[in-house]
Structures are given as structure tokens and as C-alpha cells.
Amino acid sequence: MEYLILFGALLFIGLLVFAKGVWDQSRQRGYLRLKQKESFGKPSQRTYEDGETEGIPRYFEKHRDGFYLDDTTWNDLNLDMLFLRMNTAQSSAGQEYLYHMLRTPCFDRTELSKREEMIENLIREEEVRVQLQMLYLDAGRTGKYSLYDYLDFLDQLGERSSLPQIGMDLLLVPAAGIMALNPSLGIVAVVALLSVNIATYLKQRKVIDPYLTSFRYVFRCIRLAERLTAVKADFLEEEKEKLRDLLKRFQGLKRSASFGMRRPGTGGSPLDLVLDYLNMMFHFDIMGFNRMLKQVRAHAGQVDELLTVTGRLEALIAAAGFRQSLESWCVPEQDGEEGSAGEGILIQGLYHPMVTEPVKNDIAAGRGVLVTGSNASGKSTFLKAVAVNAILAQTVHTCCADRYRGGPVRVMTSMALRDDLAGKESYYIVEIRSLKRILDAAAQDGPKVLCFVDEVLRGTNTVERIAASTQILKSLNRPGVCCFAATHDIELTELLKEEYDNYHFEEEIEGGDIRFPYLLLPGKATTRNAIRLLSIMGYDDSIIQAAQRMAEQFVQSGRWEGEGAGSGPKERRKESMACRK
Template structure:
């Protein structure tokens, strides 16, 4: 500090020298302060990198613990919606099926990603079934990352540099860039000129220069954020696109030579984007902790270089939009493969095994050994082998719905990420539909029954297409009376059980097990009553159910004995006489 005071004193003393020393003293102070904060920032970012590496190492093969706000999670689906709008005939897992199976939770279990590209593309993958040849190509990369875990973690560090765009999806805005009007860069060039003029005044006429310098800095910063605010969402996406282009080179270089096809495609796209890459460093938002990047943050605010670059690159970007789409998919595929490798390790650690499906479209069939539900700890495993539809009966809470969901989830995982949660799984390349966890649609003023018959109608329509399909229906037509439910549900289930369709349905109506026994195989779950307590083993058994437990559960919950006795007597009388009276 004594040195600084001397500099200040000498600068004041030498007014006959034009005030040069005084200005020099100000610059020394600014430089010292800047270096101090740069060092502190560097140390902080270095610690952040160490923490990131620890998180990556600790998190690989574990259940991801990232929490999302609703806007953040909702943003993840936007890329998938964009792709479905762009390719409407693409096979997909529809919204009803996705929600029936709580696939959002399954996605979060798989989502060990560190960038918006990866998490958005993984979501899209889980909703877009693929043919076996495409799945095997993806599995080759996934298996490599399983076997080279250290390389997978190092690659995750590179993806973390991309980061996430919070509530904004790149695809919300990148394809709308053409709608933006190109603005003149003249005001921004004037900001640069006035900065250097005021800096010159600071050196030559300090008493005036200091005020002018501060005023120009304030104006440049304010005008920077005002201009940037007008294009903020586009700017965030554009800068993220720039980060993808920059990071893709490092990702390509890190890929093993076994994946030359990916490397070559990424490199070719980078070559085609050369015109975009010039001066890209002014747009990057790196977190590498370098002093250069810290200084660039200030340079952007003072000189508006990123806005100037943004305005000059608008038209160029739109002319290369197909390359951008392809690069996004390539990078997303690579990070998704790492996430699936982590998911497989996680499931193997928790449940002991995972496997790869075997597809055979010569006849309609499905078989699996010791299949489990990914979201249930200590899940009970079940096996089945069927070429006919499956009709499940059993007591309340015995495991029917969970079995349906487990099977459906495994079919989706098999067809999207080439992974099954079973020892073996053989099946056709099924299309997948369900009608399970429905509810009244208050927004459209539709009752449960209307919602249900619409959901079933889409399954009936899909069954008419001549490609393999598997569907899952829980409590067919539960929203109506017994007589019409049995009559209608038996005909609906008969109509969708054909040469191209396997239907798994759960019901409490034992009558259906007799009506449909020629087209459906009967299976059931059962329970044991021990000391007035109903216990379940959740194991699948062949044949129709022979026990009921609804009244027993009333007793377990604590209903009065009088109610239990009268209900039991009434049920027994109906079984004996066929009459409720």
C-alpha cells in the first residue's frame, strides 16, 4: 500500500508532465485489483473442477440425485416434441403410455448426463423405439464405455463444460433464428470507439478522463445488457450451440478409434461449420477457470463483441441448420451411451444383473426370466413365456398392475436402449401401447369412462396395423357397470388379440377368464392370510385366481366386524345363488 501511495503522490506531483503519471497510477491500482480477483476466481474454479471430478466418479453407476424444477424438467421434452413434429410418422412411445408407466421416473434413473444435449437426447431415445441394427450400433458404444469406465468419466468432464440451459431448450429457438431481423452493429462499434477515446482522455487529461471513462463503461455495460435482453433466449441457445461446436472437437478426439464413423462425421460437420467457427471464442461461456476467459467476460460487456458476432452469424447459422441437427444428434448419442452404461452398472449393483434383448419377428411371442421393476427396491422377479394374450386375475394389491408395468417398461427399454432388467428376454420388435393409470379429464370435461374408452380406441386402431404390437390394459372398462363391462371388455379384448398383437390385461372379473380362455392364457397372483393379516408374495402363477381379499382388507384396515360379517354373507349368497337379494 505504501508503494501505491507513492505512485499516487508522484502522479499528482508531476502535473507539468501532462498528468501522465497520475493516469499511470490509476492503471496500476486497477491492474492490482484485477489480478487479485483473477487469482481468487481461478482458485475457486479449480476447486469447482475438483468437486466436479469427485461428483462424476462417485455418481457413475449410482442413482442420479439431480433435482429438477418443473420448468427445467419440462424443457427436456422439447427436443423430442420438435423431432416428432418434424418426423410425424416416426414410431414413438405416446403420452398415455409414457404417463401410465411413470416413465419420467425411469428416465431420471437413467439420466446420468451433464449437458442439455445429453439429457434431451436421452429423453428422446427412451421415447423412440429403434430397429435392432440401430440398437446394436448404440449398444457397441455403450458396452465400450461400460468396459472403459475411466474414459467414460473423462468424457463426462467434457460434457460438463457444455452444461445445461436451465429452462430454455436449444430447439425452442435455434430453428426460429430466421425469424429474427438482422440488426446493425453500428451502435456497438461506436461503443468501442468511445471506450478508447475516454481511455485516451484518462491518460492525457485525468481530471476529465476519469469521469468520461466511468461514464462510458457504465453506458457500455447498460447498453450491453439492454441489447442482449432483447435476444436473451436466442442468445443463450446460440451461445450453447457455439459451445457444442467447440466441445465437439475435443469429444471427437477422445473417442476410441473403434468409433471412426462417429469421429469422421463429427469432423466433417466441423469442417462444414468453419465459417461459423471464426471468432467463436468471443461467444463461448467456458467454466475452465482460465484468466483469459475471466477477462473475456469483461471484454464482452465493454465491447459487445459477442452481440456483434451474434448479429453477423444469424444468416450463416440458418444455412447450416442440417449440420447443426446432425451434430446435436451425434453428441447426444455419445453422452446417452455413457448414461446407459452408468444405468446398467447401477441396476446390476442393485439387482444383480441386466441383459440385452433378443429380437425375432418370425412369430408373435415374448419370454423373459427373472424380470424386475427398476423403481422398486428388492423387487420380486417373475418369468413368463407366451405366444397368446395374457389375462391376469388376483386379489387387490397382489401385484397385477406392477407386473404389467414391469413388462411394459422392459419392452420399452429393450426397444430404445437395448437393455432389459431380466436374465434373458426374447420378443418381437413390438410397438407399445397401454391403458392403465387414467383419470377424469376436467380440462376437457370428460369423465373417467370417456377417457378410458378413448384410450382403448387408440389401441384397437393401432392393432389394425400389420406390424407386431404389445399392449397393456389394467382393469378394462372399470368406469362402468358390471354387466356392460364384462360384455364390452370381452369383445374389445378379443378384437385386439390377433396374429400381430399380444395383449396383457388385468381384471377382477373372473367371468372374463372363462369367456376368453381360447384366446388368452390365464395367470394370477395370490395372497395368504396370517393372523388376520393379508400377505403377498407377488409371484406370478398359472391359471385363474380362486381367492378374493377385498373384504379381508376391510378387516385389516379396521372396519367394524358387523360390516365385515354382512359383506361376507352377502358375497357368499351371491356365489351360491347368483342373486344379491
């Protein structure tokens, strides 16, 4: 009777522990679901560990087909920061596909329409979206390395066969038979064979353990696909059908995973302990790993397709969240649609998504645009805003504007360049290489090139800069190209007035301070602030006044004249000769 009471008490305690575990897990899931709802439509607050972002571009690097944003354009526009703001994806497949999507503008109207329909459904169907987000949360990430890194590592294993393991297991049969005739000899034979098996097992496990991470994530993606097909939502039917077809081809891989996925010593149950010893003696898990290796290699294309389908869906969830996070946005109009006409770009209420409290601007460009203005007046930010929105229109189908209309464009930039110290190239060489790649792209077939150039050829002298800049910008005024350029060289506004529309930004001087309204105005700039900024920063009045007189003389005469006795060109030559003597 006492034993029954003790057993009942232990059983009751066990049930309480089990019930508490279930309750805690349910509360945790409820908290996570609530978090998904509350965080949707807000910029990503995720923090990244050192090196965690290095593997994100791998999917893109494996799928660089057709046009994509090159490194110069991506870095000029600081699109890494925009990606991090947008990246609410909770699986590796999702965040890698989102990165790929941003770097690969889509020129297919049908695909863009499908993205729009999916984004609208994901915003409207909150319960379905949260269910999807929870599934992707369960799938998780691979950490510092991409799955594609791990799949590449598989090549280092070479060909693996299970014949040695099978042979050693078969030798145990006659060894066991010997025990019936000669027990002592039979026991020695069995122990010897098992000892060899255990020794080789430990060696083999060290080899295959690093590769199990890739297999586990593939298996998690397969499990994710199975669960996605069970989600009840009509707008997901196309994705679910693709996943069902893929799952049929992964049956062999799932069977192989039953033994090959376990790590020895990771389970705490008696059954796990028994399985660990059986694997050590008979190598079941190593043979399972070898089968999985063959299956993964044979189905590499299907694994890639699986990551594409699952990743694309979560990337569109992130795109939907990005749209909801914007104060104002619009769905881009394509040229040729009702209410639009002509080839060009029209943007109303344009702003940059990374600028807080932005000033909105309008632009309608049927040909090249030349923007002038003072330092810090907003020229570069305006160019970047147009470029970023042209990219967003063709990727996440959401623009930071009240209205956006334009056709397919290949966006290219030459803006935030630097000396290439590693390549031992000066700023000017880097700059002319950057401009040359735009000219080369303009000569190739494809959608219109929409290019952005900030301060053309700033790395050389004034005379040659203006001459070369004029001809380069003229060469970019051709069918199939639309160029936005910003410059301080006011001379270009006259030299290019037949090819480019002039716009400018102004500043306002209030007392001893300077203010920028950041409003785009038609025509060329008529004000300058470089000398005024010297005054505001406390430079000596004599420097300010002399510089101002020189500038005014140049504007009136079109040539530079020295300030003060002995400072003209002839006097400077005489002084130079005197110094040499």
C-alpha cells in the same frame, strides 16, 4: 533500486496468486473426476429447480418420426420417474437425447447392436468414459429452456442487416476528413456520429442479449465437438468422423462468434474495457451477432445434427450407468437369434426397476395374457414391469430380468386413467378413447402391438362392462397383437379361456393380517380379499357376514340374491313403489 525491489515483490505476489489459482483449479478438476468415477453405476441423485425439466422433451418433440410412446403410455408407466433415475447426463444435449431415446423405441437391429457395443465399451474403458463426462460437464446445460426453445425465439428477430452499422461507421471517415479543414466542425461531426452510435448500440444490445444464450450454447457444443474428436478411443471413431465433417461447416460461425459472443462489462481486464468502448462506438459485436444469426439460420440442420451426435453419445453413457446400477440385468435377445424361436415374449426373473426389494417372476406369452387376483396382489405392477422391460429392450438395450426374449413391439397402455375435467369427459369416455387408440394402432402396419390394459372398462356397470370387455379383448386377440390385461371380473377368465392364457396372484392370511407374496401363478384366481380387508379394518361383523353370504350364494348360483327379509328384488320393487306413494 527500491523500485526494482517493489516490482519484484509485486511480481512474486502475482505469481503466487496465479500459481494458487492453477492449483485450486487442478484440485477442483481432480475432485470432479473422482466424483464422476464414484457416481457411475448409481441412480441419479440430481435435484431439479422449479421448471427445469420443462425443456427436456424439446428434442423429442422436434423429432417425432415414426412410432413413439404417446403421452397416455408414458404417464401410465410413470416413465418420467424412470428417466429421472437414469438421467446422469450433464449437458442439455445429453439429457434431451436420453429422453428422446426412451420415448422412441428402436426397431432397427443394427442400431441396437451399435448401442450395445458402445455401452459395453463405455463400461469397460473407465478413463475414456470419465474424460468424456468431464467434457460434457464443461459443455453444461441451458437451464430452464432447451436450445430448441432459443432457436425458435430467433424467428422473432426477423431479418437483420448490418448495413446501418456499416453506413454509420463509413460516415466517420468524411467527418474525420473535415477535421483537417475545419477542426471545430469536424469534432462536432465525429462526436455527433459517435453519440448516435452509442445510443443506438445500447438499444440494439437490449434486443439481442436474450438471444446470445442460444449462440453461446451452440458455440459450447462446437467446442465440445472439437474436444471429442481429440479423445483417443477406437470405439468412438464413427462419432468422431461425423463431428469432423460437421466442424468443417461451422468455420464461418466460429469466425462470427469472435465479437458477437461477448457481453459488455463481463471482462475485467483493460483489453476487455477497450473492446467494450470500441463496440459501443463502432458496433463490431452487433455486426458479428448479425453474421452469427445468418450462420445459425443457414446451418440449423447442422446444429441439430451436432446436438444429435453429441447428445446420443452422452445418453449412452447414462444408459451404461443405468445398467451398472441394476442388481441384475440381461441383454435382450431378438426373435430369430440363436437360442430363440417363435413370435412371443419370454422373460425370466422379471422385475420393475423402480421397485425396491422386488419379487421376480417368469412369463412366457405366445398369445394374450389375462391376470386376475385380489386387490394389491401385484397385478398392475406385473403389467408395468413387462411393459417397461419391453421399452428398455428397444431403447437402452438393457432389461431388468435374468433373460428377455422378444421381437420388435409397439408398446401401448390403458391403465392409470382419470376423468378429464378440462375436456369435460367422464372416466368412461376417457377409457373408451384410450382403448380405441390401441384398436386403431392394431389395424395399422408396423411391428406387433404389445398392449397392457388394467381393469377393462371399470367406469361402467357390471353387465355391460363384462360384455364389452369380452368383445374388446377378443378383438385384441389377432395376429400382430399381444395383449396383457388385468381384471377383477373372474367371469372373463371363462369367457376368454380360448383366447387368453390365465395367470393370477394370491394373498396369504396370517392371523389377523394379510400378506402378498407377489408371485405369478398359472390359472385363474380362486381367492378374494375385499371382504376380508373390511374385517381387518374393523368393520362390524354383521356387515362382514352378510357380505360373505351374498358372495358365496353368487358363486354357487351365478346370480345375486338379497340378504334378509324384504331385501330380494321383488321386495325392493315393492318398497320403491311404497316410497313413491
